[in-house]
Amino acid sequence: MRLLIITYGTEGDARPLAALGHALMRAGHEVHLLGDADTLDSAHALGVPATALAGDIRGTLSRMRAMRQIERALIRIVEARTPEWMQQALALGAGCDAAIVSGLTAFVGLSVADALGVPAIGAMMIPISPTAAFTSPLSPIRLPRLFNRSSHDFVNRMVWRTFRATTNRGRVAIGLPPVRRLPMDHPVLYGISPALLPDIDDWPTDAIACGQWQTLSQHWSPPADLVDWIEAGTPPVYAGFGSMSGFDAPRVRRALLDALGDRRTLFNPGWSGIDTAGLPPNIRVIGSVPHDWLLPRCALAIHHGGSGTTHSACRAGIPSVILPFAGDQPFWARRLRALGISNRVLNGRRPSTAGLAAAIAFAERPEARTRAAALGRAMQEEDGLSTAVAWIERLLRG
Secondary structure, eight states, X not given: OEEEEEOOSSHHHHHHHHHHHHHHHHTTOEEEEEEOGGGOHHHHHHTOOEEEOSOOHHHHHHTOOSHHHHHHHHHHHHHHHHHHHHHHHHHHTTTOSEEEEOGGGHHHHHHHHHHHTOOEEEEESSOOSOOSSSOXXXXXXXXXXXXXXXXXXXXXXHHHHHHHHHHHHHHHHTTOOOOOSOOOOSOEEEOOOGGGSOOOOOSOTTEEEOOOOOOOOTTOOOOXXXXXXXXXXXXXXXXXXXXXXXXXXXXXXHHHHHHHTTOOEEEEOTTSOOOOTTOOTTEEEOOOOXXXXXXXGSSXXXXXXXXXXXXXXXXXXXXXXXXXXXXXXHHXXXXXXXXXXXXXXXXXXXXXXXXXXXXXXXXXXXXHHHHHHHHHHHHHTOOHHHHHHHHHHHHHHO
C-alpha cells in the first residue's frame, strides 16, 4: 500500500509520525511524510521519504513572548497555509491508498483524502475521542465526571469552528464543496499507552490506544564524554522543555536552579530560549539525545509534559516532575498524579521554587520510584508501532 502521512507542529508531533512511517515501510508499504522542515530530522534519519510543508513553525514560535501569542500564531499559520498545504498534499498523495492525518493538518488531511477518494485515518498523540472517563485534555478546566463527555464534544466543535472557514477555502480551491459539520466519522489511532489512560469503556471500536510510537536508538553512539559524565556519579536529573517557548524563561530558570540545588543535572534547553550561560558546575548542558538511551540512565525527569516526553520518561521507569505550560500538558501531569508518580500539578507559567522543590522531593521518594518502575515495565511490554501497523492494514484491507 501507498500511504500519505501529513502533520504539522513541533518535533513532538512529527517524530512519532516518522516512527510510524518507518514501521509501515518495514512492513512493506510505501510512505511519504509531510511536516514542517525543522521537524523532519527524525524522518530523514530513518530513511522515511519526507517533504517540508510551507511555513516555519520554529521561527514563528521563537518570536513569541507569551502562550496566548503562540496560540494565536498557530491559528494564523493554519489560516494562512491551509490552501497551500492542501495543494501540496494533493500532488504528493496522487495514487495513495489512504491518508494518515494528524496535528494541525488534520482537517487538511481529511479534505485531501476526500479529494483523492481514499480513506482517512487519524493518528493522534492526544486523546480527543469523546469519553466520560476524563475531561478533554484541551479543556482549560477540569469538570465533574457528568460533564466529561460533553467537554470533548465542546472542545472539538470549538476547534472545528476555529478552522472551518480556512478549511472550506482550501476545499473549494481543490474542487471540493465546503462542509459545515465537524468531520469525526473516521478511525483514530493513538500513539498513547493504555497504561497512561484511565479505563475507557465508551470509545468507538475504531479509536485505539496503541502504545507509544518510537523507534529505538539501537545504532546511536553516545559521545564518550557524556557517558563518562553520567557514570562519574549518581544517576542525574534530566531537565528539558522540548519545543516549548513563549514562557517566562528567566523565571523558569531561577525556579529550576533553586529547586535543583546541587543535584547532578543534564539540561537540554531545546527551543525554550533559557539562558545556559553561567550555570553551576553540577549542571551539564546537552543537545538532543535519544530519550530511550538517556532517560533510563537518569533518576528522574523534569519536563513540560508533552505526550512524547511523558511517555518516554514513564517507559524508562523513572518519575516525572511536569511543569506544564499549555495544551494537553496539564492532562498528563494529572494522569501521573492519579497514578501516584507525582503529587501535584504545577503551573509552568508561574513556577515557584517551593512548588518545584516539593515535587522533586516527592519524585525521589521510594514509593514514587517503585510506582514509576512498575509503570515502565508495563509500558515496555507494549509494541505501539506493531499494533498501529496491524490496525492500519486491517482497516484498509477490510
